[in-house]
Amino acid sequence: MEKKGWDGFEIGAMLRSFDGATRDIATTLPENRPYSVSNSFTASVADWRIEKPLFNKDYCIDCQFCWVYCPDMSIIARDKKMIGIDFDHCKGCGICVEVCPTNPKSLLMFPEQKDEETALAEWPKKEKKADTEEKED
Amino acid sequence: MLEIRWHSRAGQGAVTGAKGLADVVSTTGKHVQAFAFYGSAKRGAAMTAYNRVDDKVVMNHEKFMRPDYVLVIDPALVYVADITANEKDNTIYIVTTHMSTDELIASQPKLEGRKVYTVDCIKIAQETIGKAIPNTPMLGALMKVSGMYDIEFFKESMVKVLKKLPQKIIDANMIAIQRAYDEVK
Amino acid sequence: MADTMELRDIEVWDGNMAASHALRQVQVDVVAAYPITPSTPIVENYAGFTANGYVDGEFVMTESEHGAMSCCIGAAAAGGRVATATSSQGFALMVETLYSASGMRLPIVLNVVNRAIGAPLNVNGDHSDMYMGRDSGWIQLDSYCPQNAYDLNFIAFKVSEDHDVRLPAMVHQDGFMTSHTAQGVHTLTDEAAFNFVGVYQPMNDMLDLDHPVTHGVQTEEDWHFEHKARQQHALMTAVLPKIQAAFDDFEKLTGRKYNLVEAYDMEDAEVAVVCMGTSVETAREVAEEMRAQGIKAGVVGIRVFRPWPLEQIAAVLKDVKAIAALDRSSPHGTVGALYNEISGTLFNTDTKAVLTNYIYGLGGRDLTKAHLVSIFTDLKANADAGKVTTPLQQYIGLRGPKLSFF
Numbered sequence A: 001m002e003k004k005g006w007d008g009f010e011i012g013a014m015l016r017s018f019d020g021a022t023r024d025i026a027t028t029l030p031e032n033r034p035y036s037v038s039n040s041f042t043a044s045v046a047d048w049r050i051e052k053p054l055f056n057k058d059y060c061i062d063c064q065f066c067w068v069y070c071p072d073m074s075i076i077a078r079d080k081k082m083i084g085i086d087f088d089h090c091k092g093c094g095i096c097v098e099v100c101p102t103n104p105k106s107l108l109m110f111p112e113q114k115d116e117e118t119a120l121a122e123w124p125k126k127e128k129k130a131d132t133e134e135k136e137d
Numbered sequence B: 001m002l003e004i005r006w007h008s009r010a011g012q013g014a015v016t017g018a019k020g021l022a023d024v025v026s027t028t029g030k031h032v033q034a035f036a037f038y039g040s041a042k043r044g045a046a047m048t049a050y051n052r053v054d055d056k057v058v059m060n061h062e063k064f065m066r067p068d069y070v071l072v073i074d075p076a077l078v079y080v081a082d083i084t085a086n087e088k089d090n091t092i093y094i095v096t097t098h099m100s101t102d103e104l105i106a107s108q109p110k111l112e113g114r115k116v117y118t119v120d121c122i123k124i125a126q127e128t129i130g131k132a133i134p135n136t137p138m139l140g141a142l143m144k145v146s147g148m149y150d151i152e153f154f155k156e157s158m159v160k161v162l163k164k165l166p167q168k169i170i171d172a173n174m175i176a177i178q179r180a181y182d183e184v185k
Numbered sequence C: 001m002a003d004t005m006e007l008r009d010i011e012v013w014d015g016n017m018a019a020s021h022a023l024r025q026v027q028v029d030v031v032a033a034y035p036i037t038p039s040t041p042i043v044e045n046y047a048g049f050t051a052n053g054y055v056d057g058e059f060v061m062t063e064s065e066h067g068a069m070s071c072c073i074g075a076a077a078a079g080g081r082v083a084t085a086t087s088s089q090g091f092a093l094m095v096e097t098l099y100s101a102s103g104m105r106l107p108i109v110l111n112v113v114n115r116a117i118g119a120p121l122n123v124n125g126d127h128s129d130m131y132m133g134r135d136s137g138w139i140q141l142d143s144y145c146p147q148n149a150y151d152l153n154f155i156a157f158k159v160s161e162d163h164d165v166r167l168p169a170m171v172h173q174d175g176f177m178t179s180h181t182a183q184g185v186h187t188l189t190d191e192a193a194f195n196f197v198g199v200y201q202p203m204n205d206m207l208d209l210d211h212p213v214t215h216g217v218q219t220e221e222d223w224h225f226e227h228k229a230r231q232q233h234a235l236m237t238a239v240l241p242k243i244q245a246a247f248d249d250f251e252k253l254t255g256r257k258y259n260l261v262e263a264y265d266m267e268d269a270e271v272a273v274v275c276m277g278t279s280v281e282t283a284r285e286v287a288e289e290m291r292a293q294g295i296k297a298g299v300v301g302i303r304v305f306r307p308w309p310l311e312q313i314a315a316v317l318k319d320v321k322a323i324a325a326l327d328r329s330s331p332h333g334t335v336g337a338l339y340n341e342i343s344g345t346l347f348n349t350d351t352k353a354v355l356t357n358y359i360y361g362l363g364g365r366d367l368t369k370a371h372l373v374s375i376f377t378d379l380k381a382n383a384d385a386g387k388v389t390t391p392l393q394q395y396i397g398l399r400g401p402k403l404s405f406f
């Protein structure tokens, strides 16, 4: 369907989420839903990013924090397992990295042009807690 | 146009009385209006209610009225309320009191020279309905004084107006109306 | 299925009772309310009717009038026939949401029982709340008596829900003077009343789960203006013809005739008052009495306040020599709203009429027939002199020294 301009909207500025009828939308995966052009799913914000998050599944404990906190629903999870990032809708805010609790983090921000394989190879190792902190107890 | 002003205390049923009268009058093909002055009056405060009756639709919505009848359903209001306000030469007063008409006029000289009728609606209501709700008996007295409707017809109509009440209460109201009709002087 | 109610041909109802029976008869699905004097009995009666099985509907008690209208907006967007009632400060608290309802093009019927707005606090009738709603994008219909309050509710639902309109509508009645004044009301049977309005036809309803929609979107500078223009276009072009058509259908059904502008004794009138609410009927009686004294008096009643029927009002006033616009709301800093509307309506026409403004009836102050006689007498003097012989804006029925401006 063509994108509607200012003179194409329906009264009340009501927006349709999907083209045509839908059934069982809750059990349909986002990529299979017939989103309409007026749904933000069809709009990419990839060019907003200066840095991108990359995912290292070796450290991930599937806590789902990133999925919960991502403001743009760009963490792709299936069967409660983190599987990757939706780079069409990720705007590079870094919140997922911030909330990831593993050590080292399973999500890290990299320059947009960084290639994934190199990033994974350079992934930092587990950080030891500083001695001073240990002594304090 | 027939205009009636009720003097009552909030809670004594002047509004119900005025609406009840309007209900009955309406069934006879006449046009009616019933309203009251509210304000933020508490139960017991003096208040007024009004009726207009006409052969054509009542379009006058002014609250100002020069009444043909003044119905006073609380005995004390004769002394504290301005019951003769905006009266006409031929305004008729029907007052609830335990006194005779002469005694009443002697106690309230403002009523001197007026057409005054008295009836003890409070006592009648207490003895029949069991509560000091003097509104329906006052209507019985009004029927007698005004000759507006035949009393049997009026009672039949009032039964319909009161139809949501328990039968015992309806019967008591009918006795009250008849007694006031018979006792007003 | 809701139970039907047997009504007498003429019921002695006050305006509130009349409005609540209309809500029952059209089987309103949702009434969300925060009751306020003097409109309380409307929603209270509806709640009683639903509780006793006379309506298949839902009564929702909310935490405020803002919440009440918000709930109505949700229910209307979901696809229900929706109504509520309010007055005064409650109306004021609703104002924000009124704009949402009209902008979202949701057909909601709001019974406004007109009441003064404090301070000082006052429960009685004037038109302050009605005037406050005039830019909100709602249709505003005005009742002069309980019969109108009943009838205009049916008109409001029919027009508001029409898919070419889809705008919310207010039915106004004067607090106490209509809302608590019992008069004979010619009733419709439940069946006839419901059929006049018909079964609710949903449009883009949220509860159509196969066609999910988003209501209440954000449009910034690039879309907002066009969207508002479109709303204004519908209000200005679609509504009056639909109201007229509904009035015509209603006359066929009941014999009761309503007009976009009510003109009484206006064919040859030299002097006329323009007013709203119960004052229209009182003024009609006085106009008749003035005519008996040889003054060609007429009355123009505003039936549809929004959208303002500019051409129709200009037409009924075109040959009048002196006009008084009666405003039952304090204009606080200018001339009365009705004075302004009439001025705007007659400007650019050939009229030579002299126009004056009277502020009256604030907080329920009585408008007596004697007041109206004095207004018509002023107008006669203006008509004879061909110019204004009094101040432009006068206060009528006010105690103390005379107050006037301009």
Ligand code: SF4
Pocket: A052, A053, A069, A070, A071, A072, A073, A074, A075, A085, A089, A090, A091, A092, A093, A094, A095, A096, A097
């Ligand atoms: S960077 Fe921001 S937008 Fe992108 S996936 Fe992480 S939280 Fe979501």
Ligand code: SF4
Pocket: A059, A060, A061, A062, A063, A064, A065, A066, A067, A082, A096, A099, A100, A101, A102, A106, A107
């Ligand atoms: S927050 Fe980190 S550990 Fe938790 S699911 Fe996301 S990537 Fe995995």
